[in-house]
Amino acid sequence: MxxxxxxxxxxxxxxxxxxxxxxxxxxxxxxxxxxxxxxxxxxxxxxxxxxxxxxxxxxxxxxxxxxxxxxxxxxxxxxxxxxxxxxxxxxxxxxxxxxxxxxxxxxxxxxxxxxxxxxxxxxKPVKLDVKGAERFESGNLYYTIEQLEVFRNKRVVISGGGNAAVDWANELAPVAERVSVIHRRDLFGGFERQVCEMKKLAEVFTPYKIKSLYGEGESIRRVEIEHADTGEMHWLEADAVIVNHGxxxxxxxxxxxxxxxxxxxxxxxxxxxxxxxxxxxxxxxxxxxxxxxxxxxxxxxxxxxxxxxxxxxxxxxxxxxxxxxxxxxxxx
Missing domain, CATH: 3.50.50.60 (FAD/NAD(P)-binding domain)
Incomplete structure (x- = not known):
């Protein structure tokens, strides 16, 4: 051949x-x-x-x-x-x-x-630029989603603000216990209708970025986020973190x-x-x-x-x- x-x-x-x-x-x-x-x-x-x-x-x-x-x-x-x-x-x-x-x-x-x-x-996905993030890649840090059911009744944190991040937030909202979206800018890259839907279904933190990940073994338990302008810190409990940085x-x-x-x-x-x-x-x-x-x-x-x-x-x-x-x- x-x-x-x-x-x-x-x-x-x-x-x-x-x-x-x-x-x-x-x-x-x-x-x-x-x-x-x-x-x-x-x-x-x-x-x-x-x-x-x-x-x-x-x-x-x-x-x-x-x-x-x-x-x-x-x-x-x-x-x-x-x-x-x-x-x-x-x-x-x-x-x-x-x-x-x-x-x-x-x-x-x-x-x-x-x-x-x-x-x-x-x-290849753009990896999360946080110290020690690679430790969780075989656990509950995801760069893609193959099955929505994996996230059923879980507290999900999504990092990203493009079309895919917005779509995933909307897809996961009916499945997960809670969806939190972290984006380093106030504006999102998705279609306006989808962005409006996301803001109704998920808690949205802008302009924030993930500062640190804390967990046990290969599993993330908490996510520390930092305000891009003020430096203010927040903690989010998490059962899964999805990164969509392109x-x-x-x-x-x-x-x-x-x-x-x-x-x-x-x-x-x-x-x-x-x-x-x-x-x-x-x-x-x-x-x-x-x-x-x-x-x-x-x-x-x-x-x-x-x-x-x-x-x-x-x-x-x-x-x-x-x-x-x-x-x-x-x-x-």
Whole structure:
């Protein structure tokens, strides 16, 4: 499989990569998808499997895990090659213009075109910058939530003020005994409606930050918080602490390919073309004027990248695939 020549190789198995694989099959392109981690779903699988997603057209509400399951099923419609634990690093242009991708284990992958849907690269959470915090990481200090039931009837402290922190506070409020949100600024980064809901359901401390953690063994029992302006201290009893200070990513060897970048993202044009012919990109990995930073935006960018790849391979190819309602796979 590794030595076969593919039409399209998609690097990154998050939501956008999965939908891109489906659309590539719609174009009857021989498709491979490479994912660096052991699971598909990208950031959602790693950090937000139980978060409720509401900003996809036609889907009123779906959990992150539910969305990923549906996308995986859809992506497999045309039987692409899907390989996990493949961290792409090396790139070589072959004499015939095709590419040879290499993973960290030295495995080669031969392809005519590449579509990068790698998000921010390999995702890692920003850790809590408090002395001794790592001691509790195998206990009740969390950087992601996999099951809401873990927090039932518990006193939960959430540190963070972005969309995810606000959403988690609202999701946990009906489950936990108490939810306390600690944020170093008065303003939150979530949608206004969600922030208003959080302020009704949780006790909110702003502008505060976590100063110290106290506990026994691997379990936190109390959290000391400090007012950012006055230095005033408060204690909160806690059965669990959830930290959502953001995530950062690492593109690894892809940064050595010579791709144009801006603010840590790959620069593309309206056709999702990078500055290297034959390499395209979509989703959180890209930047261009007026980019829509939603999953729904990435779902549009992926097919555009596929259509551009199809034209790159065969200049006489159709501009886009037929509608799925007309595809023979779905009309039989």
């Amino acid at each position: 590794a030595d076969d020549l593919y039409d399209v190789t998609i690097v990154g198995g998050g939501p956008v990569g999965l939908f891109t694989a489906f659309y590539s099959g719609m174009r009857n392109l021989k498709t491979k998808l490479l994912e660096s981690s052991g699971e598909l779903g990208g950031k959602i699988t790693q950090f937000y499997p139980e978060k409720t997603i509401r900003d996809i057209g036609g889907i009123q509400a779906v959990t992150g895990a539910g969305l990923v399951r549906a996308l995986i099923g859809q992506a497999k419609t045309f039987a692409p090659a899907i390989l996990c634990n493949r961290h792409v690093s090396g790139l070589e242009r072959m004499p015939d213009g095709s590419f040879l991708l290499k993973t960290d284990n030295g495995e080669p992958h031969h392809t005519k075109t590449i579509i990068l849907t790698a998000g921010a690269g390999i995702f 995530i950062y990513g690492d593109y690894g060897g892809i940064l050595n390919w010579g791709l144009a970048m801006q603010e840590g993202r790959f620069v593309v044009n309206g056709a999702m073309e990078t500055n290297i012919a034959g390499i395209f990109a979509a989703g959180d990995a890209v930047t261009y004027p007026h980019k829509l930073k939603l999953i729904a935006g990435g779902f549009a960018e992926g097919p555009v990248a596929v259509n551009s790849a199809a034209k790159y391979i065969s200049p006489d190819a159709e501009l886009m695939a037929m509608y799925s309602t007309h595809h023979e796979r779905f009309t039989k």
